[in-house]
Amino acid sequence: MEAGKSDNATTSAIWIALVICAGLSVVVWFASPKGPDRLVWRSVLIGSIICMYLMWMITYMAQLHPLIAPKRSDLRAEAFHHGGVSL
Amino acid sequence: MASEQETILRSADMTMVQLFTPSEQAREVVTALGEVGLVHFRDLNGNVNSFQRTYTAQLRRLDNLERQLRYFHSHMVKANVPVRKIDLDIERIASPTPLEIDDLAERSQALEARITELNESYETLKKREIEYLEWRHVLREAGRFFDRAHGNVEEIRQSMDVDDAPLLEDVEQQLQGGEAQDRSFTGMNIGFVAGVINREKMESFERILWRSLRGNLYMNQAEILEDLVDPKDNSKVQKNVFVIFANGRELLNKIRKISESMGADLYKVDENSDLRRDQIHEVNNRLNDVQNVLQNTQQTLEAELSQIAQALAGWLILVAKEKAVYDTLNNFSYDKTRRTLIAEAWVPSQDLPLIRSALNDVNMRAGHSVPSIISEVTTGKTPPTYLRTNKFTEAFQTIINAYGTCTYKEVNPALPSLVTFPFLFAVMFGDVGHAFIMLMTALALIFWENKLKKVREEIFGMIFYGRYIMFMMAAYSVFTGFIYNDIFSLPMTIFPSAWHYEPSEDYIAGHMIEAKLNTDGYRYPIGLDWNWHGTENSLVFTNSLKMKLSILIGWCHMTFSLCLMIPNARFFKKPIDLWGVFLPSMIFFQAIFGYLVIAILYKWGVNWIAEEEPAPGLLNMLIYMFLSPGTIDQPLYSGQSPVQQILVLLAVIQVPAILLAKPLFLRWEHNKARSKGYRGIGEGGVVHHAMDDVDDDEQEMLNDRQSVDTLDAAAGVQGVAGASVSGEGEGSEHEEFDFGEMMIHQAIHTIEFCLNCISHTASYLRLWALSLAHQQLSIVLWSMTLGSTLNGSGTGSPIVNGIIIFVMAGFWLGASIAVLVGMEGISAMLHSLRLQWVEAQSKYAHFEGWPFQPLNLTSLVEESEELRDFVE
Incomplete structure (x- = not known):
């Protein structure tokens, strides 16, 4: 991701999360209870980690360098003082 | 591969086994294996129709027993007797001995006779009760007609003579001139028919009578207010009482015939009011008697049924298991000379020791001189797919x-x-x-x-x-x-x-x-x-x-x-x-x-x-x-x-x-093998697979004995012949190579x-x-x-x-x-x-397998639709 140079959006989070997920997977691999269901434990837990990482990574990356910005016309003036948005 | 732990990744390793069991012990063996629930017996009698199989008689007997038990159940439903359900988690129903089944069959036979008898007498009595009830209504209603009709005999006679006269002029008016009360119908040769008919039929009944008698009648009717019970199906029916007056015996006969054909019940009613009073009295007495007896009969029937209801669920489960066992035995091949049954079955290789020990238990218990033997067979058949699951998967x-x-x-x-x-x-x-x-x-x-x-x-x-x-x-x-x-x-x-x-x-x-x-x-x-x-x-x-x-x-x-x-x-x-x-x-x-x-x-x-x-x-x-x-x-x-x-x-x-890539490579491999002189087993000459599909093929039938011999040789089992073999969906693994296909x-x-x-x-x-x-x-x-x-x-x-x-x-x-x-x-x-x-x-998946369906007596009961009402 050489694009990270041009602005300072945090791409490192993607790699950090990947390392964490990989570490978790390794832990799960060895921590799964022994027995005939070991494969079930491993596949479900590691599968979940992979899927959840993917899902998070995709939404995170989609917002890295947004091409459009949120627009709204229903804001009241006092909303800005609280730093939030009233619905 | 077999040494590795089996997982959900692949279906279990399967082994084909042959089971030799003396015929007197076969039932126990199959029951024991059915309780283990991991043996898929193959049908070795695919070419024998179901009536000609060895244990058809036993199955018939069990069918009859089941029918009797269901008959009891139908009566329980009719009499509102609750059936005690069986909780499979708490109660384990041990497999019955043949003696127990015989006992049950006898007992059930006797009970059926008793229930039928009680039920018949109950129904007769019920019918009689209804008859008396109807008669009482007829007597009452007819009495009222007579009391009214005596007042206007003249009117009736006139209406019969003159066709266009109204059937019944204002009755109330006529009643006021009370002098004609003494006159009798007999004097003017008028007879009458009294009875009871379904309310829905009343209209058509009236119309038919009117047409066939050309209006030569005088009809009176009244609704019975209370609902009567139809003894056939215990449903409620509404009925009407009718009294028809007509002139002359022939007409009366005609009316009787028409009424009977319309499903009406005719009752004898006396014209004389005193006699009628006696009649009512007598009917009331009889009705009381009948009702007493009826109550007694019903109580006896219910007592009998509720006693059966305690054990019915258990019996039905026994019968269902027993039937499954005999159905399985019918798939075995029977060697008459040695009085031995030969079975072939697929079992998960991992569970073979379990199955062997179950078999040993039976051998020990029975103590026969000839024990049942199980032996592994090598085969070219495709084994069934058995995917072990747990409650999560x-x-x-x-x-x-x-x-x-x-x-x-x-x-x-x-x-x-x-x-x-x-x-x-x-x-x-x-x-x-x-x-x-x-x-x-x-x-x-x-x-x-x-x-x-x-x-x-x-x-x-x-x-x-x-x-x-x-x-x-x-x-x-x-x-x-x-x-x-x-x-x-x-x-x-x-x-x-x-x-x-x-x-x-x-x-x-x-x-x-x-x-x-x-x-x-x-x-x-x-x-x-x-x-x-x-x-x-x-x-x-x-x-x-x-x-x-x-x-x-x-x-x-x-x-x-x-x-x-x-x-x-x-x-x-x-x-x-x-x-x-x-x-x-x-x-x-x-x-x-x-x-x-x-x-x-x-x-x-x-x-x-x-x-x-x-x-x-x-x-x-x-x-x-x-x-x-x-x-x-x-x-x-x-x-x-x-x-x-x-x-x-x-x-x-x-x-x-x-x-x-794939077709060309396979062709090359195939040609290479052939050029070295190898031939596919299936190519040329008669097919001699260990276990062949019979498929009603006469050629194959001839080969049977031969093929079984090869099989025995392969299995290392001596001296058993006559097992004919068939398969379901288990094609052999050798397919002829066809490049075009x-x-x-x-x-x-x-x-x-x-x-x-x-x-x-x-x-x-x-x-x-x-x-x-x-x-x-x-x-x-x-x-x-x-x-x-x-x-x-x-x-x-x-x-x-x-x-x-x-x-x-x-x-x-x-x-x-x-x-x-x-x-x-x-x-x-x-x-x-x-x-x-x-x-x-x-x-990636091909889905070309066939399912492993073991005989499992436990899940049989749990999953049966028919036993659903009896199992908790």
């Missing part, structure tokens, strides 16, 4: 089995589906609120599973069966809802947003304003920034995100599924599947869609606004990559044109590779694969469509009910507002659960099911 396996039975030992699609199926569901169902409701339901079902499994309600049973799937789906949905930042369609502002609004000095509320991204590189850490919620262009952003998300997830799912070809190819030792099919398929897929995925990620990684370049459309890029290779409209990166040209070329080359097969596969790569990728867009629909629907529901209520200024009165909010909240919650959790959940599940069945499984 069971429902997932059922989903896969609903599609088909996996080939023996191929990678079980249920394993990846444990994660992918619920996760794909969650991508479509992402909403923390709805998922939480579902999660709580699933957890409740799991927490109280021991209690709830007794509930025998059909829809609930289905939901309960899928409770672990539901748990997984809901748990993932909580996560995806968190990523989509949706809780009941509202955003969660957990982390600070990356966006903020900076109004200019002259900002007027209500004008469009665009948010600004922060400059210190902060991005919303988990999920979708809540500032996108409710904005005017939120759909533009989320649609782009969700569409790409679908493609990326679809690509991962399909690549992973495609990779499952590797363990299959390695396990079945078909390297050509790896190099000739998997590799080119993978290159083809990655050259097109892998490239798209990389392009999507790359495009996200580039700051297009800072670079001051237009962001290229990826869809057009992919389309023009094929339509006009080499021309780039809007460049994504430098050197894009040659890369795309190479990729297209790479993809196109793979098509002939997939098409030709192979080519056609591969051509179809190639075309299918290439087209499917495109259509399946597009198919994953359903993830986007459904999650969009789910979100929009919940937004609409919120804004139309609670949202508008909470936002509105209200009427001012807090009580009224409170009531409105309460009602709206109820409606919103109800609709949320019914529509958004229930119906949307079902729809998302069906879409996820399709992605599992079609998009994933078509990549």
Whole structure:
């Protein structure tokens, strides 16, 4: 991701999360209870980690360098003082 | 492989065994093996019709016994006697000895006779009771007619003489002239018929009488107010009493005949009022007697039935098990000279010791001089597919089995589906609120599973069966809802947003304003920034995100599924599947869609606004990559044109590779083997498989003895002959090599694969469509009910507002659960099911197996529809 140079959006989070997920997977691999269901434990837990990482990574990356910005016309003036948005 | 622990990855190793058992011991042996529940007996008498099999007589007897038990049950239902149900978790029904079955049969015979007798006498008595009741009504009503009619004999006579006279002039008026009371009907030769008829038939009865007698009658009728009981089916009927007067014996006879043919019951009524009084008296007395006897009979019958009701469920279960055992025994081959039964069965190799020990137990118990023997057989038949499950994987396996039975030992699609199926569901169902409701339901079902499994309600049973799937789906949905930042369609502002609004000095509320991204590189850490919620262009952003998300997830799912070809190819030792099919398929897929995925990620990684370049459309890029290779409209990166040209070329080359590599390699291998002088076992000469399909083929029949001899030799078993063998779905493994067929097969596969790569990728867009629909629907529901209520200024009165909010909240919650959790959940599940069945499984699974169906006496009882009323 050489694009990270041009602005300072945090791409490192993607790699950090990947390392964490990989570490978790390794832990799960060895921590799964022994027995005939070991494969079930491993596949479900590691599968979940992979899927959840993917899902998070995709939404995170989609917002890295947004091409459009949120627009709204229903804001009241006092909303800005609280730093939030009233619905 | 057998030494390794068996897992869910592949179906269990199966062994074919032969079982030799002396015929007097066979029943116990099969019962014991049936209790173990891991032996799939093959039908060795496929060519013998079911009436000619060895144990037909025993089965007939059991059928009769079952019929008797059902007969008792039908009487219990009729008499409202409750049947004691059996709780299979608490009561274990031991397998019966033959003596017990004989006892039961005898007892049941006697009971049937007794019940029939009691029932018959009950019915006769009941019929008599009704007759007396009707007679009493006739006497009463007819008495009233007579009292009235005596007053106007003249009138009647006139009406009979003159055709056009009214049938009955004002009766009340005539009654007032009370002098004619003494005159009798007999004097004018008028007779009468009295009886009872169904109320519905009354009208047609009247009409028929009128027509056939040409109006020469005088009819009186009255409704019986109380309902009478029809003894045939205990239903209630309404009846009318009628009295018909007519002139002359012939006419009266005619009336009688017509009444009887119309189903009316005629009763004798005396004309004289004194005699009639006596009659009523007598009828009343008899009625009392009959009712007393009737009550006694009913009590005896009910006592008898409630005694049977205590044991009925147990008996029915015994009979069902016994029938299953004899049905199995009928599949055995019987050696008359040695009085020995020979069976062939598939058993999981791992459970062979268990089965042997069960058999030993029977041998020890029986203490026969000739023990039952079980011996392993080597065979060329395809073993059945037996996929072991636990309570977590069971429902997932059922989903896969609903599609088909996996080939023996191929990678079980249920394993990846444990994660992918619920996760794909969650991508479509992402909403923390709805998922939480579902999660709580699933957890409740799991927490109280021991209690709830007794509930025998059909829809609930289905939901309960899928409770672990539901748990997984809901748990993932909580996560995806968190990523989509949706809780009941509202955003969660957990982390600070990356966006903020900076109004200019002259900002007027209500004008469009665009948010600004922060400059210190902060991005919303988990999920979708809540500032996108409710904005005017939120759909533009989320649609782009969700569409790409679908493609990326679809690509991962399909690549992973495609990779499952590797363990299959390695396990079945078909390297050509790896190099000739998997590799080119993978290159083809990655050259097109892998490239798209990389392009999507790359495009996200580039700051297009800072670079001051237009962001290229990826869809057009992919389309023009094929339509006009080499021309780039809007460049994504430098050197894009040659890369795309190479990729297209790479993809196109793979098509002939997939098409030709495998068939040509197999042909080459086949020819090489032949040139060395090897022949397929099936080629030339008579087929001598150890176990051949008989298929009503006479040639095969002749070969039977011969083939069994080979079989015995192979099994190392001496001196047993006469077992004829057949199979179901277990084709032999030696197929003749046919290049043409192979080519056609591969051509179809190639075309299918290439087209499917495109259509399946597009198919994953359903993830986007459904999650969009789910979100929009919940937004609409919120804004139309609670949202508008909470936002509105209200009427001012807090009580009224409170009531409105309460009602709206109820409606919103109800609709949320019914529509958004229930119906949307079902729809998302069906879409996820399709992605599992079609998009994933078509990549690697063949589904050419046949299911392992062991004789299991325990599950037989649990799953039987017929025993459902008797089992708790």
